[in-house]
C-alpha cells in the first residue's frame with residue numbers, strides 16, 4: 001500500500017505495465033505460461049497474466065478449476081482431471097468455451113509453450129465478465145485460463161517424519177459444494193490456517209454424521225489393523241484423481257500380501273484414530289503418512305509401509321504408466 005494518499009494517482013497505460021512488472025519482481029513467482037480465452041492466446045510474462053476485475057470468478061466465485069501434473073515432460077492423468085472439470089462445470093451451470101477436445105488441446109499447447117518439464121497445470125473456467133451482478137451477463141463469453149507453474153511444494157519432513165493433522169473447527173462444505181471443485185475454497189483455507197496456527201500441518205473435515213471427510217486440498221485414507229485400505233466415500237468430498245487412481249492400483253498390494261482388501265466406505269472418527277496407518281493423498285502431495293491426529297498417535301508414530309508402497313505405485317504410474325500424454329515442446 002502507498003504510504004500516503006499523495007501516492008494515489010491516475011496512471012498511464014505505460015505506468016500500469018511498469019507497476020505490474022514491479023509487483024512481479026517483488027514476488028518470486030515462476031509462472032511460465034498463461035493462456036487466456038479473453039486474450040485468445042498465451043503470455044509468458046507473469047506481469048501480463050491477469051484476469052479482468054469484473055470476471056464473475058473474481059468477485060462472485062462463479063468459477064471452477066482443476067490441477068494436473070507435468071512429470072518428466074509428460075502430462076499425467078489429464079483426462080481424469082478433465083472429467084472432473086466438466087462435472088464441476090455442469091454442476092456450477094458454467095458454459096464451456098469450446099469442446100473438451102479444444103480445452104485439452106489448449107492445455108497441452110500452453111504446457112509446450114512453458115517449456116516446463118516438471119510442475120503443475122492449473123486451469124479455470126469462469127462465467128465471464130461484464131457486470132458486478134450475481135448471475136452471468138447475458139451473452140457473456142465464458143473465461144478459460146491455463147497457468148503453468150512449479151506446483152505446490154511440501155516440507156521434506158512430510159515424507160521422513162510424517163504429517164500431523166487436527167480436526168478442524170470449521171464446518172465441512174455441504175456435499176454439492178464439496179464434490180464440485182469451485183473457486184470457493186474459504187473453508188479449506190481457514191482449515192489450513194487454523195492448523196498452522198495451532199502447530200499442526202493440516203486439518204481434517206468431519207461431516208455432520210461423524211464421518212471423516214477430507215483435508216484442505218487432499219484426501220485421507222486409512223489402513224485398518226487387519227490390513228484393509230479404507231477410503232471415505234466420495235459422496236461428501238472431492239473425488240481426488242490420485243485417490244481414484246490409487247484405488248485402481250492398490251489391488252497389486254493385495255496380490256503381494258501387503259493388504260487384505262481395498263474398500264470405499266464411511267469411516268467414523270473412532271475407526272480412523274484406531275487405524276494402523278492414516279494417509280494423505282493428492283496429486284500434489286502424492287502419498288504421505290499421517291502420524292498424529294489431534295492428541296492421538298497413529299500406528300507407531302512413523303509413516304508406515306503401506307504409505308511407502310502406495311507412493312511407490314503412484315510414482316511408478318507417473319513415470320511409466322498408460323496415463324501419460326506427450327507434450328510437443
Ligand SMILES: Cc1ncc(COP(=O)(O)O)c(C=O)c1O
Nearest residue numbers: 217218219238240241242282283
Ligand atoms: C478439497 C480437495 N480434496 C481432495 C483433493 C485431491 O484431489 P487430487 O487427487 O485430484 O489432487 C483436492 C485437490 O484437488 C482438493 O482440493
